[in-house]
Amino acid sequence: MFIIRKILQSHILLHKCFLFVIAVFLFTGCTYNILFWERNIWTEFDGLFVIEEPDNLNKYEELLPEMFDMPEFPMVGLFCADYYDTERWPITLTKYLSPYLESALFIKCEYKGTEGWYCPFMAVTTEAALIAGHRLGYPKILADNILFEKTEDGWKGSTMVGDVEHLGLSFKTDPLDSLALYSQVKSEFVRGNQVSDLVFTTILLKPPAEGPEVVMFSTSPPPLVKRVPGLALIQLGGPLEGLIESGTVTPALYQHFSMGPGQNPSGPVIALILIGLVVTICIVIFIWILRWVKRRKTAR
The missing domain is CATH 1.10.287 (Helix Hairpins)
Known part of the structure; x- marks a missing residue:
């Protein structure tokens, strides 16, 4: 000194x-803080993705905040992902978020004529990811454990909160092209070869799950590198139990996303x-x- x-x-x-x-x-830190959510900070990750129709519409409405309307076609989206590489802060070159795992459940809804996806459940494995999600309106909680691993014939994702498995996806590759099994209602999830070309409208509340502020934004993943179709066995517990009957087997996707070498805009x-x-x-x-x-x- x-x-x-x-x-x-x-x-x-x-x-x-x-x-x-x-x-x-200060400038670089603040600028990146402002642009933080307008770009893909998740530069490489793997995930399991499912879209399925709900079995219990009463449970569906229970999870939907009262200011949102039921969509014409109620749908449930589930995923479990391992974010093992993230964007770096421009000065220290350290990562915004250390590697973490995440699982979530989204339900389709309408707000003032706009159709989008509301997230009533999202669990993560780090405090940094929890705080970052709360800033946007995601009702993130810290899971006791999130598992995402390769199995002999596929992948498995499991989210434990306490002793209860809140969300589980057991994925097996399908020798048949299971994408063909998707109904027309689900086609937005799988059309074309580049799922990353899709842009989804997310509708959330601030403070998370409470409001009264409603926030809407569009999200899209980084470039898709690999996609494997298959079938997933769904397990839901805790506050999600009954929305989709546990044991349901439905077409699903394993996907690997990456910005790729030289594609990192920072x-x-x-x-x-x-x-x-x-x-x-x-x-x-x-x-x-x-x-x-x-x-x-x-x-x-």
């Missing part, structure tokens, strides 16, 4: 340079910021050395 104070006192230009360095840090930004910081620090050190040399000569 003594050295820094001396440097700041040595010349007004040095003071300005240090303020500039601080401003760069790369050039990181490089420019780091170059700017290095140049600024070098200028500060150089000016300080010149001032120090000048004082030494004056003292003689």
